[in-house]
Amino acid sequence: MTRTTAPFGRRPAVVTAREEHGAYVVIRACDADGPVPRAGQFYMLSAAERWGGGEGERPFLPRAFSVLRARAGELHFLIEDVGPGTNRLCELGRGDRLNLVGPLGNGFAPPREGGRPILVGGGVGIAPLAIWQDELRAGGTESPVLLGFRDAAHVHGAALLTNPTVATDDGSVGHHGLVTDLLEDELDGRADEAEVYACGPPAMLEAVRELCAERDVPAQLALESGMACGFGACFGCVVPTVDGYVRLCVDGPVMEAAALADASSVGSSADAELRGAGRR
């Protein structure tokens, strides 16, 4: 697996831009001295102010986000407001300060010689696929990009990738149904040499895992699980694999689908916000 090691410790970063994409916010932060992350790696983010600094308030722990893009010394993160941490991060604007740790974890491994990547994303899970598509295209590989969203407010996220095919749960845009319907069509058309890269909610990842397992198509899944630290200290983010529990932060977040018995048992979108008094 591919990883860039992180500078030790938390470092400050100034927000350089905040963009709204329907239900999502993209925060850009200046990290000019930081290393360049690999696609699929993540950062632990917290706001420098109003983040557990006072007594007895949430959010307390940093939150994990796959990097959306890294360009010209800036890191881009895709955020959906689903709880106290993401809510606070979505408030940040130009000039506000973040703390970040990263890049952390294992990124996507490149396709084998002659492999045909297919990118499959759902919801806020499209983030690592954007940087991965950039890298593949820079290497001369144009790949199908299949993205699924809940509704018209969320489908704005699709604009962050190039030439995606879109599905929506409510049929407001594109295919009325699941992104895995699109993947099934794609694999039924041609499965040989296909290699799937997927990130999204647990049910989607499990459907991707099953589809790929049935057709003997290798798949790399970028998973999400609530984590306190991001660097292997807390043992909170374990996911069940065929070899027992592993820590997603150091042995993932990108996992070979074949290593997972059931991807739907892993985390959930709300996991990223550590429940508590989360709004869901």
Added chain:
Amino acid sequence: MTVDFCGIELAHPVINGSGTFDAIAAHRAFGDELLERFPFAAFVSKTVTLEPRQGNPPPRLWEVPGGLINSIGLPNKGLRGYIEHDLPWLAELPVPLIVNVMGFSRDEVAELVAAFAERPEVGALELNVSCPNVETGLVMGADPGETARLVDRVRQLTDKPLIVKLTPNATDVPAVAGAAQAAGADAVSLINTLRGMALHPKTGQPWLGGGTGGVSGAAVRAVALAQVHAVAQAVEIPIIGMGGVQRGSDALDLMRAGASLVAVGTESFRDPAAGERIASELAELLASSAA
């Protein structure tokens, strides 16, 4: 600002709480910079048990105001796996190694202590007594008699400093600390996490895979201070104080309450290098209070 702790010289008084920092995993994340700037004056291992453990089913975490509840379940490679895979690596750390052990009976703890007693890589041993003795059904560290019998049993097995990690989930923590001292413990450490629980917002069933968990973070700081203060009145052996330490001033409070060393736990989750910052803030505070 070197500190003598039970005959071990430490560069400063800040170490980590057991189970809150995995030096091997952190090295994977941060590379050699971790070793060049190792944030603690000694490294305390995660709890080692006789047999390997997978730990509790997820979910394992729940954020609370000013902290979190964890229900991890002591996953570890077991004694043999630890000695084979982890110990050689940890022996290369730039700081002394303290190994934390837990058994489900006095015999199990004795086997663990005896195994580490002969390892020169190990500077000291810490006994996690927050565990029920399967033979008596009593949590070893919740009862002074249980604690005394345990320490008495293992004391003869090693010359290494023996630290008893006290649980705050006891009726009379100073009495347990006193029993540990009387049975030959060289130091006590406290507090471990406070037992806590979270319910699923919709079903009302326990949220954490392990049912209950342990609360840590800023939320427990005042409890830690009170317990360290009370234990300091009851024992003369050194105390490692911990619980919600986020700043040098929190560490100073614990030392003023009677701690010789201070451990950082949950704050390392928020900033991997927190120990380094807290040690430096503490040094400044100690220097200015001495002036």
